[in-house]
Amino acid sequence: MAKNHDSRVLAQNKKASHDYFIEDTIEAGIVLQGTEIKSVRNGKVQLRDAFVRIRNNEAWISNMHISPYEQGNRFNHEPLRSRKLLLHKKQINELIGKTKEQGFAIIPLKMYVKNGYAKVLIGIAKGKKKYDKREDLKKKEAKREVERAFKARQQY
Template sequence: MADGVKVIATNRSARHDYFIDQTYEAGLVLRGTEVKALRMGRAAIGDGYIHVENGEVWLENVHIPEYVQGTWTNHAPRRKRKLLLHHGEIDELLIKTREKGFTIVPLRLYFVKGKVKIEIGIGRGKKMYDKRQALRQKQDDREAQRAMSLRRAD
């Protein structure tokens, strides 16, 4: 937990499936039981997606489980949630997503000073050969690090 940031969930497949060009930090409009469920550290953002509708940014298909001790005031786990961004940022997102191949993906869900934030990114889809090349590069880097650490041990 560095700089008062407590990460709740990350979307590890997003950086594998997309080239992330730009990232933004957005607030979320949540209900009380959703915040309590998130404080328990349970959420899944892997299937989530973001779209701009009528000048507002919406997060959909993110699973925040029901609060265990909640009553009839509990929330729906996969409901549509509004994101809080500045108008200029919304305009940038709208312009970028109108270009071919760009989409908005959730990257990370976290607490900052008690407030729930989400890191979103504008991503360009990777082709299969890009994914293979990235995996190969990662494996080569790992082998080089291993060789250097063995060299230092000698």
């Protein structure tokens, strides 16, 4: 059986770039049970409130919602259970070192299927203050205004 060599984004945490400065990213595999992979491939995943914790030198993703599979039966999973992330020991030690610093958190950014396996892109992030968020919104609005003006100018 030939493996699929596509990389299709199934879920994205759009709120993450608004609330955090992303310092570094790491790709991690994820342990799924039963019908979870079918729900993931259908795009029934929400990363909005999810976060990563390190327990017993293992990375666990919590609060990630994977909807139960519609055609599933009594073997369906619990939507908000904690799921183990597959990382090397060196990567986990790096995450532990970064999160010891004040203000850093580990959050999932994207979930996708790569070569037939579900992957999660996690980011080491530092929380933004309210004034940082307002500044980002001002920059985004200014950029939109420039693009609108440029577009209107090209039409003539």
